[in-house]
Amino acid sequence: MNPTEILKTRPTAQIDEFQPGDTVTVNMVIREGDRERVQAFQGNVIVGRYRDDKIPNPGSTFKVRRVSYGIGVERIVPFHSPTLESVKVTRRGKVRRSRLYYLRGLTGRHARIKERR
Amino acid sequence: MTTETQDRAEESVVADDIAVPEAPESMPGLLGRKVGMTTVYDDSGRANAVTMVEVGPCVVTQVKTEQRDGYQAVQVGFIRAKKTNMPLRGHFERAGGTYQHVQEFKVSDLGDYEVGQELRANVFSLGDAIKVTGISKGKGFAGGVKRHGFAGGPKTHGQSDRHRAPGSVGAGTAPGRVWPGTRMAGHMGDRRVTTRGLSVEGVDPVKNYILVKGSVPGARNSVVRIEKQG
Numbered sequence: 442m443n444p445t446e447i448l449k450t451r452p453t454a455q456i457d458e459f460q461p462g463d464t465v466t467v468n469m470v471i472r473e474g475d476r477e478r479v480q481a482f483q484g485n486v487i488v489g490r491y492r493d494d495k496i497p498n499p500g501s502t503f504k505v506r507r508v509s510y511g512i513g514v515e516r517i518v519p520f521h522s523p524t525l526e527s528v529k530v531t532r533r534g535k536v537r538r539s540r541l542y543y544l545r546g547l548t549g550r551h552a553r554i555k556e557r558r
Numbered sequence: 559m560t561t562e563t564q565d566r567a568e569e570s571v572v573a574d575d576i577a578v579p580e581a582p583e584s585m586p587g588l589l590g591r592k593v594g595m596t597t598v599y600d601d602s603g604r605a606n607a608v609t610m611v612e613v614g615p616c617v618v619t620q621v622k623t624e625q626r627d628g629y630q631a632v633q634v635g636f637i638r639a640k641k642t643n644m645p646l647r648g649h650f651e652r653a654g655g656t657y658q659h660v661q662e663f664k665v666s667d668l669g670d671y672e673v674g675q676e677l678r679a680n681v682f683s684l685g686d687a688i689k690v691t692g693i694s695k696g697k698g699f700a701g702g703v704k705r706h707g708f709a710g711g712p713k714t715h716g717q718s719d720r721h722r723a724p725g726s727v728g729a730g731t732a733p734g735r736v737w738p739g740t741r742m743a744g745h746m747g748d749r750r751v752t753t754r755g756l757s758v759e760g761v762d763p764v765k766n767y768i769l770v771k772g773s774v775p776g777a778r779n780s781v782v783r784i785e786k787q788g
């Protein structure tokens with residue numbers, strides 16, 4: 442037996458199934474002073490996937506990349522974080538590898554991902 | 559740790575049914591088995607590395623008194639033994655079982671204990687400061703770089719065979735020998751190690767484990783001694 446099996450923890454968030462290349466909106470609860478609000482972060486999944494029939498390990502994360510005001514921003518999100526509220530897929534992307542680090546070197550039109558249908 | 563606490567709340571309802579006995583207040587620690595490590599989140603979303611330790615059930619095998627033994631202590635056994643020699647079997651008779659691991663804990667109030675009593679994870683409570691003693695993982699015969707953190711030699715500039723060399727081990731003709739205790743290559747690990755300053759991040763008296771914040775000496779399934787600290 443390992444601790445993960447014994448604790449049987451699951452992500453508390455509502456997570457859509459997603460794959461690398463998908464565009465997702467990550468909603469996270471952030472605390473401002475004594476007020477809580479939901480902050481959305483929209484971008485491409487560059488590492489990580491989620492399937493309903495596979496519970497991710499407690500320490501596992503996924504990476505979302507977006508270009509904000511001309512500056513690339515990547516966010517590493519733990520699946521099990523209690524501050525993660527939901528992950529919504531807004532667009533399915535067609536990519537040929539599992540880690541899209543090549544996007545870091547590309548800008549503008551070159552950094553586009555084809556839509557999967 | 560929102561889900562964590564909820565899970566535990568539900569389990570404690572179950573706990574009332576199986577009736578986990580109250581743990582004596584004066585018990586300073588227990589023996590346990592390292593299960594492995596995982597990640598647990600607190601409410602602010604901070605990830606903590608925790609070690610799961612299965613604590614007990616430990617059974618009191620002897621109560622040592624001031625008059626008879628010269629000091630006060632409780633002797634506990636952990637993990638049932640399949641084979642035991644005759645003298646030990648006699649010793650364990652009243653405890654109702656033989657055990658592989660037997661250790662003593664000094665205790666302030668002996669009134670709480672009787673031979674055969676079972677001690678479980680609820681000896682510990684959330685937030686307790688603890689130290690954990692175990693046998694560290696054996697590293698075999700290790701060189702100076704791994705064993706003592708030596709820097710090794712230069713990687714470049716025409717070096718050969720000097721990359722992980724220990725360097726000089728002493729002066730020349732005087733003293734003409736190597737000082738005792740000079741740090742050199744040798745057997746590393748597989749010795750008794752105590753990690754202090756740990757804390758209890760979670761307790762489940764039914765499944766009988768605690769979560770320790772941080773890491774604990776030894777391999778998975780190895781026996782460790784957990785003691786509360788001041």
